[in-house]
Amino acid sequence: MERAVGVIIITEKIKKDNWSAGDISGEFSELVRSARVKLAETVVCNIKEISSSLFLGKGKIDEIRLIAEEQDADVIIFSEDLNGTQQRNIEEIVGIKTIDRTQLILDIFARRAKSGEGKIQVELAQLEYLLPRLSGDGVMLSRLGGGIGTRGPGEQKLEVDRRRIRSKVARLKKDLDSVAKQRSMRRKKRDRFSVLNIALVGYTNSGKSTLLNALTGAGIQTDNMPFSTLDPTIRKYTLPNNQSVLFTDTVGFIYKLPHSLVEAFKATLEEVVEADLIVHLLDAGHPKVREQRDATYVVLDELKIKDKPIITVLNKEDKIDDVFLKRRLLKDFKDSLLISALNKTNIDELIDRIMSHLGGLTTFVRIDLPADNMRLLHLIYKHGVVKKRIDKGTSVYIEAQVPQQVMKIIERDI
Ligand SMILES: Nc1nc2c(ncn2[C@@H]2O[C@H](COP(=O)(O)OP(=O)(O)OP(=O)(O)O)[C@@H](O)[C@H]2O)c(=O)[nH]1
Ligand SMILES: [Mg+2]
Known part of the structure; x- marks a missing residue:
């Protein structure tokens, strides 16, 4: 196993975003662990200004070189991004490979990529x-x-x-390009059959895959590590009112997720962009749950989907014993609910919330269908909730709650 010296950089922005050196260093250690590298020692540097040639001052880089020698390290890992010049100059002084935050995250992604799309x-x-x-x-x-x-x-x-x-x-x-085309074709096909799409999004390790497993028995691998999931999994779920929806579990987000990665993962993230409803999952037991929410919103903003309907779910309720803390969280996170995906508690309430949100995406229809139009009748039964049916010989009178996409098909075909 490679041995690393971690250089934890604390910038003014990090302080402004309310993350402490301990938080940043804790998250960084998790990333390094996820990349299967041994963190032999860390150096914390508070910086106000970035040096264009070395990122840090020359004295600090010399100190890092000594620590690396002492620790017999193979690699120096910075918790922030370096430009090419800085990286080259630092390597020249320390004499060993030096990588930055983006490269560290890319390395974890490279290990996790399983599907053809993910690998590309x-x-x-x-x-x-x-x-x-x-x-x-x-x-x-x-x-x-x-x-x-x-x-x-x-x-x-x-x-x-x-x-x-x-x-x-x-x-x-x-x-x-061709992967993206296939994806969009698959999506169109799904849309034609008018299924509503719900995307599970949230900070990495918040429990998205555990929730999808709890709902659908999807059997996705879950891990107490950042970035367990890379490839999206889509599973069908039938709501108590018989309407079927699709849940998508996809890659998690992190504070300062490199922009280049969001860019690269456009094809995968398209599933989130095209969703009808977003379920935003948070680790309620995490001390930085608020900052993790903010970090997720930064990515949602980047994907231009902040205005979609969002249900905020505080997961890992079982980790909190204090009822006051629970109340406080529910107050701070407006319209949220507490669940435990692991213990499957309060999942019913989540499903209720989803149904009431989807109510806004469905329409009530009263219609006389020609009795020989089995296709439309079938579509209404499959995706809607039929409230009333009168067979009138040559036609069938139907009253039903149907998804808007089905309504469009009815309007087009009638
Ligand atoms: N105590 C507790 N742990 C949970 C709960 N839900 C998930 N976990 C644990 O949290 C860890 C992360 O869960 P995942 O489902 O892999 O999280 P994720 O959001 O899919 O993470 P990424 O794929 O990395 O983005 C695992 O160790 C889960 O067992 C919960 O309700 N309570
Ligand atoms: Mg996951």
Whole structure:
């Protein structure tokens, strides 16, 4: 296992966002653990200004070099992003591989990518990250040898030759285009059958996959680690009123999720962008639950979906014993509810909330259908709730609550 010295950077922005050095360092350790690297020692640096050549002052970098020597470290990992120049200059002084926050997260993603789509997205993000950082002949990466920062998806080594990277990037982009097209076709097909889509979103480790497993027995792997899930899972669920909906579980978010990753994961995140309703899951037992909410909203904002209907769910209720704390959370998180996905408590209330939200997405219809139009009749029964039916020989009179998409089909076909 590689040994790392972690450099925890505390900026003014971090303080303004209400994260302490302890929080940042705790989350950073989890990321490093997720990348299967041993964190031998950490150095915390409070900074006001960033040095354009070394990120930190020369004295600090020398200190880091000494610690790395003492710890016999293979790699230095920064908790913030470095530009290519800073990274190269630091490596020259410390003499070992130095990687930044984006590379650390990309490495975790590369380990987790299982589907073809996930692999393409991760590899593209990695290569686009590396390309501007490689010196003419790709020396930098080859000097790095193996290990963290050089792994591609599926554990193969990343390409280091600039020319080959360029052509690979072009190929991956083409592949991604066709993946996106397939996805959008699948979505259209689903829409034609008028199923409502509900996306589970939230901070990484908040329990999204556990919730989908609890609802549908999806059997998704869950872990007490950041970024367990990368590939989306979509599962059908039938509400008590017989209406079927689709739940999507997808990649989790984190404070300062690199923009390039949001960009790269557009195809996957499209499932969230196209959802009719968002269920925002939070780890209510986490001391930074409010800051985690804010971080999630930053990403939702970036995806331009803050205005979709959102149900806020405070998960891991079982971790809180104090009733006052529960009350306080419910007060602070407007219109939220407390559940435990793990113990399956209060799931009924969540389903009730979902149904009342979906009420806004359905329409009441009174219609006389020609008795031979079995297709529409079938569609109404399958996706709506029939309140009244009178068979009148040549026609069937129906009163039903149907999803708006079904209404559109009825209007078009009648
Ligand atoms: N105590 C408790 N733990 C929970 C609950 N829900 C989930 N967990 C645990 O929290 C950890 C993370 O759960 P996941 O379902 O993997 O979380 P996720 O949101 O899918 O995480 P990512 O895929 O990384 O974004 C796991 O160890 C779960 O067992 C809960 O209601 N109570
Ligand atoms: Mg998950």
